[in-house]
Amino acid sequence: xxxxxxxxxxxxxxxxxxxxxxxxxxxxxxxxxxxxxxxxxxxxxxxxxxxxxxxxxxxxxxxxxxxxxxxxxxxxxxxxxxxxxxxxxxxxxxxxxxxxxxxxxxxxxxxxxxxxxxxxxxxxxxxxxxxxxxxxxxxxxxxxxxxxxxxxxxxxxxxxxxxxxxxxxxxxxxxxxxxxxxxxxxxxxxxxxxxxxxxxxxxxxxxxxxxxxxxxxxxxxxxxxxxxxxxxxxxxxxxxxxxxxxxxxxxxxxxxxxxxxxxxxxxxxxxxxxxxxxxxxxxxxxxxxxxxxxxxxxxxxxxxxxxxxxxxxxxxxxxxxxxxxxxx
Amino acid sequence: xxxxxxxxxxxxxxxxxxxxxxxxxxxxxxxxxxxxxxxxxxxxxxxxxxxxxxxxxxxxxxxxxxxxxxxxxxxxxxxxxxxxxxxxxxxxxxxxxxxxxxxxxxxxxxxxxxxxxxxxxxxxxxxxxxxxxxxxxxxxxxxxxxxxxxxxxxxxxxxxxxxxxxxxxxxxxxxxxxxxxxxxxxxxxxxxxxxxxxxxxxxxxxxxxxxxxxxxxxxxxxxxxxxxxxxxxxxxxxxxxxxxxxxxxxxxxxxxxxxxxxxxxxxxxxxxxxxxxxxxxxxxxxxxxxxxxxxxxxxxxxxxxxxxxxxxxxxxxxxxxxxxxxxx
Numbered sequence: 233x234x235x236x237x238x239x240x241x242x243x244x245x246x247x248x249x250x251x252x253x254x255x256x257x258x259x260x261x262x263x264x265x266x267x268x269x270x271x272x273x274x275x276x277x278x279x280x281x282x283x284x285x286x287x288x289x290x291x292x293x294x295x296x297x298x299x300x301x302x303x304x305x306x307x308x309x310x311x312x313x314x315x316x317x318x319x320x321x322x323x324x325x326x327x328x329x330x331x332x333x334x335x336x337x338x339x340x341x342x343x344x345x346x347x348x349x350x351x352x353x354x355x356x357x358x359x360x361x362x363x364x365x366x367x368x369x370x371x372x373x374x375x376x377x378x379x380x381x382x383x384x385x386x387x388x389x390x391x392x393x394x395x396x397x398x399x400x401x402x403x404x405x406x407x408x409x410x411x412x413x414x415x416x417x418x419x420x421x422x423x424x425x426x427x428x429x430x431x432x433x434x435x436x437x438x439x440x441x442x443x444x445x446x447x448x449x450x451x452x453x454x455x456x457x458x459x460x461x462x463x464x465x466x467x468x469x470x471x472x473x474x475x476x477x478x479x480x481x482x483x484x485x486x487x488x489x490x491x492x493x494x495x496x497x498x499x500x501x502x503x504x505x506x507x508x509x510x511x512x513x514x515x516x517x518x519x520x521x522x523x524x525x526x527x528x529x530x531x532x533x534x535x536x537x538x539x540x541x542x543x544x545x546x547x548x549x550x551x552x553x554x555x556x557x558x559x560x
Numbered sequence: 561x562x563x564x565x566x567x568x569x570x571x572x573x574x575x576x577x578x579x580x581x582x583x584x585x586x587x588x589x590x591x592x593x594x595x596x597x598x599x600x601x602x603x604x605x606x607x608x609x610x611x612x613x614x615x616x617x618x619x620x621x622x623x624x625x626x627x628x629x630x631x632x633x634x635x636x637x638x639x640x641x642x643x644x645x646x647x648x649x650x651x652x653x654x655x656x657x658x659x660x661x662x663x664x665x666x667x668x669x670x671x672x673x674x675x676x677x678x679x680x681x682x683x684x685x686x687x688x689x690x691x692x693x694x695x696x697x698x699x700x701x702x703x704x705x706x707x708x709x710x711x712x713x714x715x716x717x718x719x720x721x722x723x724x725x726x727x728x729x730x731x732x733x734x735x736x737x738x739x740x741x742x743x744x745x746x747x748x749x750x751x752x753x754x755x756x757x758x759x760x761x762x763x764x765x766x767x768x769x770x771x772x773x774x775x776x777x778x779x780x781x782x783x784x785x786x787x788x789x790x791x792x793x794x795x796x797x798x799x800x801x802x803x804x805x806x807x808x809x810x811x812x813x814x815x816x817x818x819x820x821x822x823x824x825x826x827x828x829x830x831x832x833x834x835x836x837x838x839x840x841x842x843x844x845x846x847x848x849x850x851x852x853x854x855x856x857x858x859x860x861x862x863x864x865x866x867x868x869x870x871x872x873x874x875x876x877x878x879x880x881x882x883x884x885x886x887x888x
Contacts, residue, residue: 253821254821258702330888333885337884354888359888364872366887368692368872368875372841372845375585493844494837497836498836499840499841499844500834503832504828505829505830506828507828512827515821517700523699540871540872540873540887541871544868544870547695547700548699555695556661556662556868557662559691560658560691
């Protein structure tokens with residue numbers, strides 16, 4: 233493409249910052265601006281020359297933006313924003329509430345079809361790249377099992393749960409995949425793994441002054457749904473240690489498909505992510521799908537899509553002929 | 561789909577046998593028959609109820625077959641067969657001579673467009689699944705390096721080269737990826753790796769009676785292109801040991817994309833295959849792409865395609881709505 237793809241960012245937290253960085257790494261893209269519900273003057277972008285505007289300014293900018301990258305949360309932002317924005321813009325989002333994907337898809341699809349826009353939803357890594365691996369694995373090895381392991385990584389939801397416990401001043405939680413379970417899966421044993429056998433949880437907690445450590449630990453490890461089904465360890469650290477050792481947002485995990493193609497012939501397909509920054513990586517996936525969304529929209533392929541519907545070549549800045557020569 | 565996808569197999573070696581098995585694992589498919597250039601009476605299929613016919617019978621069977629899976633070799637079979645068959649049938653192949661893919665694509669594309677058929681080429685695992693990983697990795701992490709390692713696996717071409725050495729009665733060659741090189745890549749070191757640093761080669765050789773072991777070893781390890789650029793070991797074994805320990809056709813490897821999304825923030829995407837049967841796995845990939853080819857042909861999307869052009873969802877027997885609910 234000779235004309236750059238013009239990108240707008242809606243929402244500017246860690247994910248939005250990651251999208252700003254990622255657009256800067258893609259020479260075929262141009263950042264039109266960041267759009268925020270906060271006071272634009274209060275937002276400091278990574279790069280000083282980025283225009284920050286109010287979300288309400290978007291309406292007048294339909295002709296200036298090819299794709300909006302939505303960087304809000306899945307709980308309350310995206311269920312509203314994705315359909316609303318898709319009724320005027322081609323969009324991508326990283327909606328990640330697995331159980332609600334069908335209804336989110338339906339709402340976005342209706343808006344995008346009515347408006348003649350394209351909307352690619354759930355484009356992060358899970359859902360997203362992990363979903364693609366689950367699909368390829370199952371389609372190629374129909375006789376087998378798929379295993380998804382998460383971590384080692386910081387879980388936002390579980391960290392929030394830890395911080396809500398009385399006596400906790402601050403804290404983080406890491407999800408750790410079981411090496412033993414992964415080894416069984418890789419060996420082709422097709423194990424049936426309980427929740428407790430697949431992952432452990434590791435908490436680092438700063439106590440409120442005078443709080444009872446044992447009571448806090450007990451409240452965490454017995455918390456239903458969040459920690460009770462897992463082997464959970466709690467370590468108490470100082471606020472300084474928390475700031476020094478736990479400021480990053482690492483994550484990742486494994487998708488393993490283990491199957492057989494004839495008696496006793498085992499085949500294993502494994503995909504692994506090791507991410508030093510979860511939001512920056514998720515942002516990079518969003519930006520690659522923004523390129524695909526721009527192309528689908530330009531070719532008149534409208535409505536809601538997921539990564540399952542997007543031909544891989546559309547993610548790359550290279551032409552189909554270049555891709556065949558360089559990467560096939 | 562309610563009507564099964566009707567599959568024909570052209571060529572019946574290890575790969576064709578793998579396709580026969582794989583079709584049997586996919587309830588939405590039906591095997592019409594095996595088509596061979598040999599005397600059909602001389603071909604024994606895995607399952608006794610498979611019809612075996614002459615390739616020449618194909619011409620009269622256009623209405624009975626949805627997709628032909630071409631199982632010939634890339635050196636001399638597919639360059640002729642793929643364009644010829646695409647001029648009458650929707651086809652998939654696993655053409656794997658990387659350097660010749662552009663010309664193969666052009667020849668198949670011309671035939672398929674003229675005939676109104678669909679042809680997906682180069683659908684094994686390298687090219688194929690590994691190519692997809694190279695593409696996703698590069699598109700998502702534009703700032704980084706991609707590394708492909710092969711093995712541990714039996715290399716047909718290198719085994720043939722060993723067997724051509726005077727004094728060699730029989731033998732096999734395994735390609736072994738360097739654990740040390742993989743560790744450097746995983747650590748995000750972005751190493752520049754020489755050919756010798758990435759892989760080693762391991763040969764198991766049965767000598768002709770009276771052959772000079774040292775001369776054979778020297779002839780192998782100094783063979784230009786095939787072995788000279790690598791650290792190669794040669795072990796001499798008996799014909800019994802060869803038959804007992806080296807009858808399988810294992811293969812696999814790694815594609816690793818290592819990149820950064822901001823200063824010092826490393827992100828690693830790794831894809832690994834561990835295959836106990838290379839031909840059976842390649843066959844399974846061909847069959848999944850045969851499903852996609854049938855759908856593309858039915859929707860009027862004709863011409864040559866590669867895995868880069870095929871939306872992942874087309875490989876699965878599940879509907880788009882099912883895929884979103886189950887796998888996203």
